[in-house]
Amino acid sequence: MTPSSLAVRQDRLEPGDKSQPRLNDADTIAKEIVEKLTYSIGKTTGAARLHDWLEATTLVVRDRIIDNWFNSTIETRRSQAKRVCYLSMEFLIGRLLRDAISNLGLTDPIREALARYDVELDLVELLEPDAALGNGGLGRLAACFMESMASTGVPGYGYGIRYVHGFFRQEIVDSAQVELPETWLKHGNPWEFERRESSYEIGFGGKVTSIEENGRTRFVWRPAERVLAVAYDTPAVGWRGNHVNTLRLWSAQSLDPILLDAFNAGDHIGALLESNKAEAITRVLYPADSHQAGQELRLRQEFFFSSASLQDIIRHHLAQYDDLTNLADKVAIQLNDTHPAVSVAELMRLLVDVHGMEWDAAWTITRATFSYTNHTLLPEALETWPIHLFERLLPRQMQIIYQINAGVLREATQGQGFDDRTISAISLIDEGNGRRVRMGQLAFVGSHAVNGVSALHTELMKQTVFHDLHRLYPSRIENKTNGVTPRRWLHQANPGLSKLLDETIGPGFRDNIEEIAKLDAHADDAAFQERFAAVKRENKERLATLVQERLAITLDPGAMFDIQVKRIHEYKRQLLNILETVALYEQIRSLPHLDWTPRVKIFAGKAAPSYVQAKEIIHLAGDVARVVNSDPTVRGLLKVVFIPNYNVSLAEIIMPAADLSEQISTAGLEASGTGNMKFALNGALTIGTLDGANVEMLEHIGEDNIFIFGLKADEVARMRAEGHGGQAVINSQPLLRSAIDSISAGVFSQGDPGRYANLMNSIRDRDWWMIAADFRAYWDKQRQLDVLWKDRGAWNRVAARNTARMSWFSSDRSIREYARDIWKAGPGAR
Ligand code: 26W
Numbered sequence: 001m002t003p004s005s006l007a008v009r010q011d012r013l014e015p016g017d018k019s020q021p022r023l024n025d026a027d028t029i030a031k032e033i034v035e036k037l038t039y040s041i042g043k044t045t046g047a048a049r050l051h052d053w054l055e056a057t058t059l060v061v062r063d064r065i066i067d068n069w070f071n072s073t074i075e076t077r078r079s080q081a082k083r084v085c086y087l088s089m090e091f092l093i094g095r096l097l098r099d100a101i102s103n104l105g106l107t108d109p110i111r112e113a114l115a116r117y118d119v120e121l122d123l124v125e126l127l128e129p130d131a132a133l134g135n136g137g138l139g140r141l142a143a144c145f146m147e148s149m150a151s152t153g154v155p156g157y158g159y160g161i162r163y164v165h166g167f168f169r170q171e172i173v174d175s176a177q178v179e180l181p182e183t184w185l186k187h188g189n190p191w192e193f194e195r196r197e198s199s200y201e202i203g204f205g206g207k208v209t210s211i212e213e214n215g216r217t218r219f220v221w222r223p224a225e226r227v228l229a230v231a232y233d234t235p236a237v238g239w240r241g242n243h244v245n246t247l248r249l250w251s252a253q254s255l256d257p258i259l260l261d262a263f264n265a266g267d268h269i270g271a272l273l274e275s276n277k278a279e280a281i282t283r284v285l286y287p288a289d290s291h292q293a294g295q296e297l298r299l300r301q302e303f304f305f306s307s308a309s310l311q312d313i314i315r316h317h318l319a320q321y322d323d324l325t326n327l328a329d330k331v332a333i334q335l336n337d338t339h340p341a342v343s344v345a346e347l348m349r350l351l352v353d354v355h356g357m358e359w360d361a362a363w364t365i366t367r368a369t370f371s372y373t374n375h376t377l378l379p380e381a382l383e384t385w386p387i388h389l390f391e392r393l394l395p396r397q398m399q400i401i402y403q404i405n406a407g408v409l410r411e412a413t414q415g416q417g418f419d420d421r422t423i424s425a426i427s428l429i430d431e432g433n434g435r436r437v438r439m440g441q442l443a444f445v446g447s448h449a450v451n452g453v454s455a456l457h458t459e460l461m462k463q464t465v466f467h468d469l470h471r472l473y474p475s476r477i478e479n480k481t482n483g484v485t486p487r488r489w490l491h492q493a494n495p496g497l498s499k500l501l502d503e504t505i506g507p508g509f510r511d512n513i514e515e516i517a518k519l520d521a522h523a524d525d526a527a528f529q530e531r532f533a534a535v536k537r538e539n540k541e542r543l544a545t546l547v548q549e550r551l552a553i554t555l556d557p558g559a560m561f562d563i564q565v566k567r568i569h570e571y572k573r574q575l576l577n578i579l580e581t582v583a584l585y586e587q588i589r590s591l592p593h594l595d596w597t598p599r600v601k602i603f604a605g606k607a608a609p610s611y612v613q614a615k616e617i618i619h620l621a622g623d624v625a626r627v628v629n630s631d632p633t634v635r636g637l638l639k640v641v642f643i644p645n646y647n648v649s650l651a652e653i654i655m656p657a658a659d660l661s662e663q664i665s666t667a668g669l670e671a672s673g674t675g676n677m678k679f680a681l682n683g684a685l686t687i688g689t690l691d692g693a694n695v696e697m698l699e700h701i702g703e704d705n706i707f708i709f710g711l712k713a714d715e716v717a718r719m720r721a722e723g724h725g726g727q728a729v730i731n732s733q734p735l736l737r738s739a740i741d742s743i744s745a746g747v748f749s750q751g752d753p754g755r756y757a758n759l760m761n762s763i764r765d766r767d768w769w770m771i772a773a774d775f776r777a778y779w780d781k782q783r784q785l786d787v788l789w790k791d792r793g794a795w796n797r798v799a800a801r802n803t804a805r806m807s808w809f810s811s812d813r814s815i816r817e818y819a820r821d822i823w824k825a826g827p828g829a830r
Helices: 002-010 024-039 050-078 097-104 106-117 121-127 136-150 260-264 270-280 295-320 343-354 360-369 387-393 396-415 420-425 439-445 454-462 467-472 486-492 495-505 513-522 527-549 574-590 611-629 648-657 675-681 694-701 713-721 725-731 733-747 757-765 771-792 792-804 813-823
Strands: 082-086 091-094 131-133 157-159 170-174 176-180 193-204 207-213 217-221 226-238 242-256 333-337 370-373 384-386 437-439 449-452 478-481 560-565 599-604 636-642 662-665 685-688
Touching: 024 050, 024 106, 024 176, 050 097, 050 121, 050 226, 050 242, 082 295, 082 387, 082 813, 091 136, 091 226, 091 478, 091 648, 097 106, 097 121, 097 226, 097 370, 097 486, 106 121, 121 648, 131 217, 136 157, 136 226, 136 242, 136 333, 136 486, 136 813, 157 295, 176 611, 193 242, 193 295, 207 396, 217 343, 217 396, 226 295, 226 370, 226 685, 242 295, 260 270, 295 333, 333 360, 343 360, 343 370, 343 396, 343 439, 360 396, 370 437, 370 439, 384 387, 384 396, 387 396, 387 437, 396 420, 396 439, 396 467, 420 467, 437 439, 449 454, 449 813, 454 467, 454 478, 454 513, 454 694, 467 495, 486 495, 486 648, 486 675, 495 513, 513 792, 527 648, 527 792, 574 599, 574 611, 574 771, 574 813, 599 648, 611 636, 611 757, 648 675, 662 675, 675 694, 675 792, 685 694, 685 771, 685 792, 725 733, 725 757, 733 757, 733 771, 757 771, 771 792
Parallel strands: 082 157, 082 333, 157 242, 333 370, 370 449, 449 478, 560 599, 560 662, 599 636, 662 685
Antiparallel strands: 091 131, 170 176, 193 226, 207 217, 226 242, 384 437
16 A cells, blocks of 8 residues: 555544534433344343343443544654554453443442343453453553553554464362363453454565666565454543553464365365464463473464554654654554564564665664563573574564674674673673573664563563673663553452542542542541441452352451462462461461461462462462361461452452552562552552562552561572571471471371472472571561551551552552653643
8 A cells, every 4th residue: 555545545534523512421422232132242231141232232332432542543643743653472360341430430320220121230340251362460460561551642553463363261170270261252342343455464474586687686585474453442441431542463474374275175174274374373371471482383473463563653654754763752662571582573674675674773763663572581581593493483683683693792892892602692692592582682782761560570680681781782672661541450359448548538539540649647546547448358258259159168357368469389389388378377276275366268360271389389388278168276377268360350359458468579580570569559458578570569558568478589699699598497496397297298198299299399409499497587577467457546647557558559640650661652642
């Protein structure tokens, strides 16, 4: 398509028809819902099932979003505002209906409209499947950022993959995790719009040739395979619906759905092979968040969505400006971890090979356009790809990476006089491990800004993974501490607390979360503390009901709800929590006359299917739960539950119900954490290590209101270097020793002593995660919390202070910082 034909198309874009403003009263909405039911779904109100009501309601809400969506898009174009493109392999969105209704302020009229037909809004909302297009922290952050970009008026475009199967469904069978496929699209998806006109060809494999053109060598990539990327758009609504952004997810389709030659020759299966192979690219989300999968399909996914997004960005840009030299002034592209890092090479290819730009000019633009966020320092999670695979799949991008590398290494040697060791640390090619491309290095050198996600994590990035690149480019790394959206994680998840806030400090906190600080003045007020505690109690009852229904376990809402929910990983140390649980169990049994604080230990989270130790930890939690819950001597004092299938919707029920939040990772290993923020915002106390954003939470909440224990990051590093082992510590800690001995003897594994031999031996031998090393400090801190629990006023005061002091951890603040410091975009930039 020529730029001029696109220009004609833009002229036809007009703001939504304003002649008939939509009314939002219950009468109008009821009428519209029935219209949708009748004419879009083909059902009478009598025949409609709950699913039909969900669809009709969604369509009515969607209509209201679309007007503002058009207006936002048109306004961005009219004002020539800079666009922010957030490239992320994952968007862990959860349900959308309640979020949209609440952001649009339609909760009451819709509830009333549905009630007229005896339909309950809450039940309708519960039917919506979770969009689980992500693994955990990184994907959920992307979803919070989409919401905050819309709420703060940043013109944002999320780009990702429309997986047919999102994150697997977890069932627990005999205490062990079983993975089942997830089918969120089973009933269709009323939020998305297929955009067949926005589709791009994505190549793989083939050869690179060169042609001489105007005295210049031009490289031409002739891919052996081509796949079509088709766009699906979902509107992302911000607070009060004022600004609506777009989440554009790519779906892979075959260019030739059926190979006619093969089909006509009678090879009916063979005729479909190609289309199956193409569609496989977006069929399923990789469920590993800690180990690189290293499979070809994963690299195909990464390139597929990177190339489609860049082609789309360039096409949009050319349609508006007809010039690529100002790309970096009008577009910022954020790389959410290294999964889209191949974009750096692909943008260079598009600029140089396809659009004929000079290499140096293209490189300047590329660097000015991209920025990169790192989300983990775990060596096993850092992405690298074998050169032979990369070269076979992406031959031209590989050449470009070599050329980028040559430039960077020249700068390092000639400009800075770096030695050989430093050069090999900086290189985009790891020569040590059978030659691999390092995606972190590629993202780093291709970006003008590189950020970590908490202050500590950013410092550690400078000292460890990017030590030498940081020396070469000392002003490139900066910090952007994560945040969470208060709309989903406070207004919607905790309506009781939100209402109490309305009544106590006024509703201003809904527009400006900083106003929540006004709550501090009420934290000492005994009457307020009672009301705060009553809300918490209701939320705990809601969770207890869910546990009763799903697990047939009765929980006492009067007990302390002590909760650890997150992906299962050794560094997150669910095992430390379980060991403390076993030790507590044994202590209560041997000293039942003491005045124990009643506790419910709640766990939830998924293990990567191939992560053996993580699966053993889940198994152990279930085994411990079975024994503890059936032991009459601890009845009323200790319960243990593992809630299956942790996801965004479950988190919305769990976070507001917590008294105590467990954030106990081995210091230096949790990049930030965001669950820690959701819990504290909802008035849970935190027991945690000085890791990730806990460090900054301590600064904001104050040391009297957060419960920090254990080794610090530098101490962990030192002890690891000195070859710390667990056995000596275990010998000196009778409680820990007894817990490990009981587990090893088969007390919890139906007499099978071998079941947890690996887990227990790993603590005795290497104690890599400092479980033995931190046990005593953790135990002591827990007992301090037991004492605090008994002073109800004191506990509630601390809980209220947590809510009051968490406003800085709003993702609105994170987004404003990205917009100001990295993207130079958003309301302030105009
Ligand atoms: C290549 C396999 C793979 C897949 C995903 C490796 C690593 C990842 C993610 C980077 C893991 C992740 O989700 N990291 C989390 O990001 C959150 C948002 O910044 C942080 O709050 C968490 O601390 C961090 O573990």
